[in-house]
Amino acid sequence: MKLLFLIPYVFVPPSLGNHNLTFNLLKYVSDRAECDLAILIDNEIDREIVAKRILKEFPNINNIFFFEKPKALIRLLYQIQGCFCGFHPAIARYKSTKLALWLRNCCTIEQYDAIHFDLFYMAQYRQYCPAIPTVLVASDAYSMAANRIRSQTSHWQLAVKYYINELVLKNYERRIYSNFDLVGTVSPIDTQYLSKILPNSTIKTIKIAIASEFLDRPIARSNTPKLLCTFTGGKQVVWEAVGQFLDDCYRRIKPDRPQIQLFLLGRNIQAAKWQKLLGNRSDISLSDRVEDYMSFLSQDWIYIYPQTNGSGLKTKVQQAMAVGLPVVGSPEAFAGLPIQQGKEGFICHSPEEFYRCIDCLLSDRALREQMGRAASDFIRKNFSREVAGAQILELYRETIARYSSTNLENNNVNNESCITPSRSD
Template identity: 25%
Template sequence: MRILYLVHRIPYPPNKGDKIRSYHILRHLASKHEVFLGGFYDDPEDREHVDALSGFVAESRFEYLDRRRLARAGMRALVHGRPVTLEMFDDARLHEWVAGLQARVPLDACLVFSSSMGQYLPGGSGERLRTVVDLVDVDSEKWREYAHKSHVSLPMRFVYRREARLLQRFELDLASRADATLLVSEQERELFLSLAERAGLEVRERVFSMRNGVDTEFFDPQRSWPRPHDGEGVHLVFTGAMDYWANVDGVEWFVREILPRIAEHRPDVRFHIVGSNPDPRVRDLAGEHVNVTGRVEDVRPYLAHARLAVCPLRIARGIQNKVLEAMAMGLPVVATPEALTGIDCSVLSEFCTGRPDVFAENVIRLLDDADLHRELSATVRAHVERHFSWEASLGLLDELMAS
């Protein structure tokens, strides 16, 4: 098959949540089909990776998504009555490439990754091509959750509510036109179906959950990894893009509300915040017990030399790759309920809480009890090996693309 694959962020290197999923989808499709890849890169350093994808695809086109476009996108969204998300990713050059590709290549199918790329469906409706939309998460609900956060100003609450309302309308319209729609977990699927039913849409038979996987050979706890820090004390780790609001909120909450309780019991504790582009609020957290690394080439040494992973997210959609990767490295994870959605690991539920005092107690318990730590380490590794294979997940995509 000749497949047009549209992504909102270049799927290489696979070093953050959405790029991990889109990369494994690309690699899988390219092993069986002729793929034409189009989308954006928002980090200037990612421009060099466009050529790295040439071995996967027949043709590609990427445009630079300059963050300075956001103000203009906001103004256009107000004028046109559209979500800011769509205006942000609306690019005349990419539209032209898609239209030109369709005119000269007899495409068989189109896979759209994220709602923001749905506006590029060839021919507007996608009727001529087999069309699969991978929403991944219900993004509109993320904006709705932001609007209900207590610290959000009244003007921003209006902005977030508007974005939630308009983006949800577009997500539902996409699902009504697509041959199949994917979400990352059964929980996200049921949420989306409830929104569709409320809107009077009959799409249940065309909406599926396709969970993320984890590369257990890449994340191998048996390998020897160089020590990324001085090694003294006990080490906790959080990984993720540190300019992403939910990650910023999570680590701020952990450092201010939870870490002091842990440090009182374990003065030698060290918390490593590992991820690119740390927000100024994250950089300000650095101190006696906190190390903010910024961008690292490889997160595995930090995982390998940590005692525990923590995932204190208070807003989260879908499945957290950071949790799966830590589990694959044999790291017990202490997390909030939001961070464990879709992972369905019963043994971790005992260490899952949104209360700062209980969160700290769970961390201390795992730091102090070597036998419990050893048992949990083996259990979480076995769980991802058994339930989070990319090969098993992507089998569904093969069926949907060929139907």
Template identity: 20%
Template sequence: MAIATPAAMDVGPSDRPLRIAVVYGRSPLPMRRADQLTVAHLLTFLKARGHAVDLFAINSGGTPDEADVAWLNQTCRKVQMFAHDRVNIAKGLARVPLSGLPFQVGLFTHDGQRAALEKAVDAGEYDIVYTYYFRSAEITRAIAKKRTGVRPRTFLAMQLSQTLNTRRIAENAPNWAYKQFYSLESRLVARYEAEIFRDFDRAVLIGKSDVAEINGTCERLGRPPIDNVVLCAHGVDVTRFRPRDDLPVVPGKLVFSGVMRTPTNVQAVQWFVTNVWPLIRAEVPDATFDIAGREPSSDVLALGKVPGVTVLGTVPDTSVPIAQAAICINSMQAGGGMQNKLIEYLGSGKPVVATSVANEGIGATDGEHLIVADEPADFAREVVALLRDPARSAQLGQAARRYIVENWTWEAHFLKLEQAFYQSLDEGA
């Protein structure tokens, strides 16, 4: 289930309100994906700070209902939604062979969205144009490249290294066709990612590992490194994802949560059930593993036939199975940037065993806030050890909660982003 609307922001109004265009390849509501969650909370923050925000979005990722539309209209000064129909999809993908654009960029390049934004920019309506995800970069690229006259400052929220993300998906692909497609996409993404940030005033990335990955790509392709980075990660709702006294922990229960049609999540649970789960059950025969998340693929549903594994599918609120877990796991093998599920686990005060891939964007300390394990035998051993040591599990959970409250609230990260807006405006004056 998607939570209806974002939590309120604990911030007061800014003494320097801005006019901001937010450009996005989906509707922020309903919040079914991590990127929708982030954009919806960003809109909430900007509204709370008194900024005037116009949203230019493609109507994909779930159709907003009346309540969603009402919330968007209340939160934004103006909302323009553009149909993601077969005609526009075909036009976008047709650009790929001739332009060399990544498929995901072609898919989310919408001529109507671009024309409407350019008209508003030409009318001088914005101080900042904020493009969320590099797949929407072609919508704002011409605006960003303009170097004459009055223009807004432009931010491209690349968020993570898509080169790293697509390469890892290809490496962990379940079949030949999947592997070939993502191998091709990874090469297209590498060339695009090493160039696109140069056209914008600022490139927003989640963490230093993503900067390093993009710089590695630039070096391989003989191009200068990225030099306009703003680091801004996501946050978590620490009131929703919190320790719960009203929900008992189920002994021996492990939980993984996420959108279960996403390739990286599918690969993560397949790896865990195939390689780690038999080792855990050999030591703790009554252990159970719940996979919570909407739209489970056929590969995920098949895992429900394994003894002790339950595919919950869509649940009313993912914070509930997380609260009931004895241990939460994040067994990601592919992906980049940061894992929202991991900060949700940690914010809930749960003991967590995760791979280094899952933790690379979060930077939690191994052994203090969570346990990191990459090999199946190591992963299983750490899970079993925590199941047998409630005191150690409680200690990890308490440290995890403190770490999130101190470092990973939405407000903390968005205030840094806002400061980057002001700095860029002052430098460009």
């Protein structure tokens, strides 16, 4: 099997959730299929260095093709053009005429068995690959995510913004995703949502593989565990969710356990806003990064995820479970992670449930260890590279076979409809 991967960014090293999806998928697939990569890259990035990094991690990759992302002025023109089509402006950041031309001229069924489109940004290139099986790994249902954020925001200006986002994203999903032979999401909720708006498309849930390095890591257990909460801090609803946790849950825990420490780790932190929320409290630490996240995670934490917005599988939750931490989270925290309540984690629907579950774990070291082991076993069984990789390879094969079968049926219909006139002597 020979595959072409269209990737919107440099994914080595894997620093984000979607990077992890691509990285771990390729770790498995590139050892079992011939793979070429076409990667969009910023102009200032050294392509030779990036290629060396990729080949160090994936020595079996055949070819790597780089295509430059549009510069500021060109990107603005693409955004204006996209607005007339009702598309989200973010898509313009990944529009490359050179990549489009290359796909049109070079990608044929004779050259590749299938093309893997990584994330919704790359779906725009489907039109340049008309005669080849195509798989879009969309990751999340982004219009659903916008809908959730809109429904939770208390500011009407933000609600209008997210409503517009929802409309343009849904328009893109309906118009572009329907052209793919297979669309993959990382959570059953996202799959169900896209299946409703794309009833004639094949939508499947795919697994995000976990790196083996997260499994079987020793944790230095203690009698005084700490609380860890991670988040992406750029959105108002996230700030409000963490604030609610502090007010309704952590505030009740602290008086009975004055030595407890809470660590908040988030991306896109707006320092002034968070400082106003936290004040000068010495028991709460806030940071936007740590040097070695894997080692940082391998401490005696109780991992907390109070957010209820967004979509898709939460890779930070998955990683915490893999390491062996007990996780307390909202239902959205465990999207795509069908755990058993109370065994592999605690699913909480209210601040009161958060408080009771965290208090229970703080009081019972044996329970923390037992739940952590069960969580790690759950991730190993369901999301190892071997399990997730075998699934995506099978989906490639099914898509290729379905495409070939459909083409054969169409050819037979065309042949039957062609009537050869009889000749009379």
